[in-house]
Amino acid sequence: MKAEDVRVCVVRIEGTNCEDEMANAFEMVGAKSEKVHLKQLLGQCDPSLKRSLEDYDILAFPGGFSAGDYVRAGAIFASRIKAGIGKDIRDFVDAGKPVLGVCNGFQILVELGLLPALDGTMSEEPTAALYNNDSGRFECRPSILRNDNRSKCVFTCDIPKGELLYCPSAHGEGKLMSNIPNFVSKLEENDQVVFRYVTPDGGRATYPWNPNGSPGDIAGICNPAGNVMGMMPHPERVMTAYTMDDWTRGHRSEDGDGKRIFTSVMKYLSKK
């Protein structure tokens, strides 16, 4: 399909706060994006405002503090989605349409059971969680990510394996944990690991390069089919080189590293 035909649904509720830049990021790679309140998908609004998920080609969950994150990050948003449009979401994913969750959006995908979903599309219960950072603090700082996905993730299909991307982190709960035995190696076997935190020379990350203590330095994962991806750092914040932290010290392109993720998914859709 052509880029201008790609319709992106950026979902928001009270407390999501990165929807403007998420919508802009998709616009910058040629798609049409719309910020849609969850109530519009649930039909709890004026009929003229009602929206249906099936009319969109990409679903994006932006960052923020949905419903205040006063329970577990993302939990309230996820339960409202699941109760209202759980089936629509499952159909969306089963149709191979891309779903992106960044930061709080990643937390929501995990709460929904769409990630890691080791054995299928959507687990009944969450099988992982994003825990408090080891530092016990909110961490807003630069991160370097390495694309470790071998082939399946549609959000990295245009990024060579092993390539390093600059991408800022800004979260208090980003440590991906699961009680599934050998969780990290299972993700590896399934080619579900997408991004790892590394040092600027590509080496093994310790704090602060791994800002949260995530085991295996995991920053982002996808589902077994590769069309659902969640990541803690914010690619939508680095669409141009000039919002990258150290751009005044030299940069390789006018484009920011985060744009690669958005051009990848557009490339994937262009072949459909």
Add this chain to the structure above:
Amino acid sequence: MTADERMTKRNAPYDLCDIRIRDASDKELEDISSALSLGLSLDEMKAVKDYFVKEGREATDVELQSLGQAWSEHCCYKSSKPVLKEFVFGIDREDVLSRGDAGVMVFDDDYGYALRVESHNHPSAIEPYGGAATGIGGIVRDVICMGAQPIGLADPLCFGYPDRKGEMPQGIKHPRYLMSGVVSGIRDYGNRIGIPTITGGFFFDESYTGNCLVNVCCLGIVKRKDLLNNFASAPGEVMILFGGRTGRDGIHGVNFASKDITATSEDDSRGAVQLGDPITKEPVIHACLELAQKHLVTGMKDLGGGGLSCVVGEMAIEKGFGADVDLEKVPLKETGLAPWEIWVSESQERMMCTCKPENVDKVMAIFDLWDIIATPVAVTTDTGRTRLFWNGEKIFDMDIEFLTGGPVYNRPYTMPKVSTKADERFPELPALSEVILKLLSDPNVASKEWAIRQYDHEVRAGTVLRPIVGKLNKGGPGDASVLMPVPGRWKGLAAAVGCNPWFTKANPYRGGMASLDEAFRNVVAVGARPNAFTDCLNFGNPEKPERLGEFREAVHGIGDFAKELNIPIPSGNVSLYNEAPGGVHILPTPMIVCCGLIDDVRKAVSADFKKTGSLLFLVGRTADEMGGSLLFRKFGGEGGEVPATDVKRLKDSSDRLLKAMDEGLVLSCHDCSDGGLAVAVAEMCISGDVGAELDLSAMDCPNDNVKLFAESTSRWIAEVDGKDVTRFTEIMGDAATPIGLTKGNALVIKGTDVEIPVEVMRAAWNDPIWNIMGGGAQ
């Protein structure tokens, strides 16, 4: 007759007292003011009495409470207004779009930017987390009600030393506790509403121990065609109250802010600190912006100090209208509030908008989508009076001019004695290397990364220069932060804080100027042209002549500086009565935020040294001005000349520097402030991870200590590539002096034994506040 005997509870289903005031003696008037916690002086109570005599009736408690709010220093600036009028008002420029709740300046042909700073000092001293969080909430609302999208927060904070030892004054909380709570409050509120905290400042001094300062600034961006007024445009419009419910939190906040903190403030005033709820606020931002963009409202205003009692009158009177309010319609947090409590409560997250009757349904539909409680509570009239009704029964009927007019005082003041060279006592110094490391470790200079990394400084994806610049996870201090507020446009907005309370104490006039100079030069350092100031003037008790003298002279300096440069101050805030128990007053603290514009953010300059082998220049003149310097404070110097600012020279040298930057000749630039040239260069070494070899022989100064540590204003360090030196010096003329080059991995100063490895300087600068405050994963 006692105050109690003068109050008669009305026989009604609501809690209202009629108060016999017309025949009250002076003593009885004072008793009434005290019994109702009105905070009004005898003279003010006499004016109130005269008013009711003229009206030919007695007062209700709602009316007296309303006056107590409207006539507080916080609401009507009764002590500060004459001074502001004399020195700073009236800098008009065509690009000032509004002087409303926030100032609004032209950004480009389509957009304006909003700016405002205010204080939330007293609440934060009692309850640091809630006080700071609600401070953010209030300033954000001031920007929203201009129709502007908030795009950045800046939070300058002043505390006692966080590692303070020894007994604390009674009723005062430890600075470390206050600092931790305030930073958490800013973090949780700012991060949750998704507005980046892009800059700020920490100022540490023993004088802030008993009265910390929490100043909060918000910037916004608005399409010029969507710019809102803060008032009704005609009679017959509907006033819709929206956002949070009204409760007993925040009663008498303005009166609390208009007197000194005492040992019992905690118990007396806890009820004056409001509670914040960022997740109510976040949808309010969306709804307000939609209302502005669809042109559905005629005016919008935040409920700040004085709550409903102030907002209704102010929205109505701007164009000479009145308002009829159905007070029973106000949604409450709890039942049983008396009408006067509803009228003056400062519960958070509330705003008011006015709209044409035919648009009420459309406005309510937008609030409904975002699940925001909204209630039409009043209509504007042509009476010039505010009238309150409770289920149709009138309980309040006052002339708005009288109510909001407020008294104005020309209080007595004494001119402050200023510090001079004649009374200078130069301190004994250890070896120069040790001096430099000690200055880098002073909390006023040391890294604030502990706080900065807790704030999301890049949400909204528009942050081009951050508060920490340089190598990733190894950076140093930046000057101004730069935002790219309109997606798809390279035009940038820079913002920086400036303040020197020590200069201001030693010489208020020069300190006021130096504070503007610092904010100004921070903006210039990143390549932006200073465009507007907003100021938060934190001073002591204006009823003490010495304190008022400090205030006057500082404002005088601010006015002279801004007028000479023709830079407007379209918004601001005054916070007086900043005194701790026992009359310990804060340093006079004129907190300045400067905003600047840069046509293309891709030309912005950061403060980190970029490479070895570049030439270094000092821009500006250095004089024997050690008064108030960090060197003197650290090592026990006394007196000394306070840095004077030559505004004409500043204009000339900053114009030249900006031209050089625009031509791409400047690799890095940093302003000289606390600790002088030595600390500025050390910081550039730290952030760039590059050493420097200084040769200061070309500087025209009496000695090395002045060259290295004087804090003369209007100065920058610039790094220039060898190939660009000819052109750079051609542009700069005699405004720039060569001072060495970047080299190796240590700071070396020729003619001295200084040779300090960058890593050693980084540790000295980086660790102190982390060590005091704790945190980090290790």
